[in-house]
Amino acid sequence: MTTQTSNARTSAAVPVVEKFIEAYNSGDVAAILEVTAPDLTLEHHNRGVKLDSAQAFADLLASFAGAFPDKHFENRRALHVVDDNTVLVEQTWVATAIADVPGWAQTGETVRLELCTRFTVQDGLVTEYHDYG
Numbered sequence: 001m002t003t004q005t006s007n008a009r010t011s012a013a014v015p016v017v018e019k020f021i022e023a024y025n026s027g028d029v030a031a032i033l034e035v036t037a038p039d040l041t042l043e044h045h046n047r048g049v050k051l052d053s054a055q056a057f058a059d060l061l062a063s064f065a066g067a068f069p070d071k072h073f074e075n076r077r078a079l080h081v082v083d084d085n086t087v088l089v090e091q092t093w094v095a096t097a098i099a100d101v102p103g104w105a106q107t108g109e110t111v112r113l114e115l116c117t118r119f120t121v122q123d124g125l126v127t128e129y130h131d132y133g
Helices: 013-026 029-034 054-065
Strands: 036-044 049-051 072-083 086-096 110-122 125-132
Touching (some): 013 029, 013 072, 013 086, 013 110, 013 125, 029 036, 049 054
Parallel strands (some): 036 125
Antiparallel strands (some): 072 086, 086 110, 110 125
16 A cells, blocks of 8 residues: 655654554454554544543444444555654445445445544554544
């Protein structure tokens, strides 16, 4: 995958973010939790979702697996290193509903959300995850 960066900066946060995204795309919740702080703050600002722990995130992922088992990120447009702890990723969330999900999708419908995600990484763990879009 080719990744555009907004500058020549590098950060130890980038490999953590890449591992998080790879684990998410493969549906490996245990691997996501390996790079997620227990007190993770997660918010989907345009979807009304706000969580305050890695376990709450794992529970959300489990519930989504029943409706959107193929959920994944694709079409990465850019990865921006903001500072040593902050990375922005512009990408598309894609999933096909295997059951009706009111307000989201009918069975068989593919959902595409254009997102910009802000990851904050401290001591090798994602501590904040904010989706916009």
